[in-house]
Amino acid sequence: MPDQKLVDYHDYVISEGRFIGRFEEMYKACENPWPESADDLELNPISSYAATLLARHGFKRIFSFGMGKGTHLAWLGGKVPGLSLAGCDISPTAISEATVRHPEINASVADAANFIESDIEFDVLLFREVIWYILTDWQQLCTTLKQKYAGRYVLVELTFYDDQRYGVEYFDGPDEFILRFPFTILEVLRHHVTPQQREGMVLILARI
Numbered sequence: 001m002p003d004q005k006l007v008d009y010h011d012y013v014i015s016e017g018r019f020i021g022r023f024e025e026m027y028k029a030c031e032n033p034w035p036e037s038a039d040d041l042e043l044n045p046i047s048s049y050a051a052t053l054l055a056r057h058g059f060k061r062i063f064s065f066g067m068g069k070g071t072h073l074a075w076l077g078g079k080v081p082g083l084s085l086a087g088c089d090i091s092p093t094a095i096s097e098a099t100v101r102h103p104e105i106n107a108s109v110a111d112a113a114n115f116i117e118s119d120i121e122f123d124v125l126l127f128r129e130v131i132w133y134i135l136t137d138w139q140q141l142c143t144t145l146k147q148k149y150a151g152r153y154v155l156v157e158l159t160f161y162d163d164q165r166y167g168v169e170y171f172d173g174p175d176e177f178i179l180r181f182p183f184t185i186l187e188v189l190r191h192h193v194t195p196q197q198r199e200g201m202v203l204i205l206a207r208i
């Protein structure tokens with residue numbers, strides 16, 4: 001394994017405005033590419049409110065696309081009693097760790113782009129911090145969702161950056177992302193950390 005101190009996860013994901021997308025290699029090289037503890041999630045207004053929304057709507061089954069090692073999904077399970085947890089990730093290393101750490105999650109290895117074609121059990125689909133990585137498949141994926149899962153729900157959490165170079169031809173900032181969201185929006189929550197009101201996280205709950 002490479003020296004953890006010398007590894008920058010960006011080199012495997014998005015670097016100098018270009019998508020690299022070597023997620024399996026990244027998880028092999030970096031122990032914790034996106035460090036986030038339960039305390040971080042608790043203090044994050046977007047993620048915290050997402051848990052509130054899931055409980056309020058009484059969703060029983062959530063499926064997370066790009067669940068990583070399952071930290072966030074397991075945290076949600078603790079916040080929303082009775083929520084059954086499932087998800088997939090493209091990285092076998094991430095899923096094998098998730099399976100050991102969080103046996104309560106029904107986790108599988110799959111590429112979100114193809115997996116949507118199979119029959120998935122869920123009330124609400126979660127795309128948390130993953131849409132930048134599936135941009136080329138996003139439109140087709142949404143079409144499939146409309147064909148197969150109309151009436152169910154989608155929950156998105158996504159971070160935008162002031163100096164973002166990658167993906168801006170798809171959504172140039174949160175305004176455009178929200179305006180062009182392809183499902184019936186029920187709620188939007190934005191949390192910005194700079195005066196431009198661009199950088200920061202956006203939550204959308206929508207009906208397919």
Ligand SMILES: C[S@@+](CC[C@H](N)C(=O)[O-])C[C@H]1O[C@@H](n2cnc3c(N)ncnc32)[C@H](O)[C@@H]1O
Nearest residue numbers: 023066067068072089090091111112128129133
């Ligand atoms: C920033 S992490 C987010 C993990 C988790 N959703 C969270 O919020 O903690 C993005 C994850 O998406 C996964 N991913 C990227 N492209 C994917 C794809 N096409 N299908 C499934 N998972 C993918 C990566 O392997 C990585 O685990």
